[in-house]
Amino acid sequence: MLSLNDFSPITLENMDIINEFFRQYPQVHSDNTIITILCWNHYAHYHYTIRNNTLIIMTDIDGDRTFRPPIGEKNDELLADLLCLAYRDGGSTPFQMLDEDGYNWFTERYPGIPVYEDRDFADYVYLSTDLATLPGRQYLTIRGHINKFNRTTEYSVEEIGSGNIEEITEFLEKWCEWKHCDEYPILAHERDAVFFSIDHFDEIGCHGILIRTKKAIGAIAIWGNLNDETIVVHFEKALPGFEGIYKAINMQTAKAVQSRHRYINRESDMGEPGLREAKTRYHPHHMAPVWFIRRSDMEAHKEFFC
Known part of the structure; x- marks a missing residue:
């Protein structure tokens, strides 16, 4: 027994x-x-x-x-x-x-x-090609935000690797300071989780990209394989000051994986109304209940x- x-x-x-x-x-x-x-x-x-x-x-x-x-x-x-x-x-x-x-x-x-x-912990699963190209009228508003970001921000996209891990650590420390991680238990737990992923990036099978602006790193995305067709975006973080940067890192992640993976799992909304609205706005292909x-x-x- x-x-x-x-x-x-x-x-x-x-x-x-x-x-x-x-x-x-x-x-x-x-x-x-x-x-x-x-x-x-x-x-x-x-x-x-x-x-x-x-x-x-x-x-x-x-x-x-x-x-x-x-x-x-x-x-x-x-x-x-x-x-x-x-x-x-x-x-x-x-x-x-x-x-x-x-x-x-x-x-x-x-x-x-x-x-x-x-329902609060059902995962949102999207077609990677949808997130990479944002086709049709249903993505019109999101495309507009990304176009504005592209017009107003000079940036580059890099893979995360040993050469920029130290910079990402500094970026995450700034993110936690901005979010007041120590004051909110869930953010404190998330801080520990994302730092673990950085500290053991290759060892546990993480992949990722960052958006670098003229000032510094503005956003990161970290993902890993779920199955042959699907990746999971485990962490997506951005600093304030760049309107549309979250939408931009979302799109750049999809562009990076669309040739190898059909689906992108962007995890659940945990019952948070604002997060639910944001994830629904991207029109998931299906949910993982x-x-x-x-x-x-x-x-x-x-x-x-x-």
Whole structure:
């Protein structure tokens, strides 16, 4: 029977184990990437175990544990064992599904347990060619902002690499000072996450570009592979003073990847109204949904898995 003692923290030292499962069983949600896991480990405390040649991931946020379906060949007994552990030691939402495969598996096995869609953490996925070319009337306003930026700003685009990492660190320190990261917990966590990505850029598989103005670096974008068709833009930061620079870095990122990747996953809006409006304005091709179950709903059905 599974127990919490079976789980170990995910670290740089064992990330190849996790990546191998992600390679064999391609993922569709940004949270199942090694970059997300390692960069946000200080917040979500990702743990894993291997059972029956499958990977099981658990997060622990302030003692609130959430488990995910096994990644690998389906094993109904293992799923039941995992649900029993989630019921015993999980938090208020002890089980979370990040793809339709896991959702279908769970709902077919346990049709009586309610499943809820978590719209706030559904990823926005765009065609890379749409973001690179902004075609048609639906992107007219965005094109106008970028055209103005191009007219009013002298800039260049560079790949992120060892030659400019130190400058990017200085840029991020300025960004945090402007945003008052120390005053807001979520920004403090994001600061730690983006600095981790810079400190371990090549090691964890990051790619990126920056926009350099005549003054200094004005914006950066950092991404990584999700599957053969899709990248995830994990971080996108810009300093004030250049109207349209966020739209410009978005477009330049798409131009950089469109020949190799069909889709760009730009993560979720976390339920923030302004972010939701901004992401919707770019007309996603599709969403990558998230579902969860509540511990309170498991009580009436626990005899089926415990």
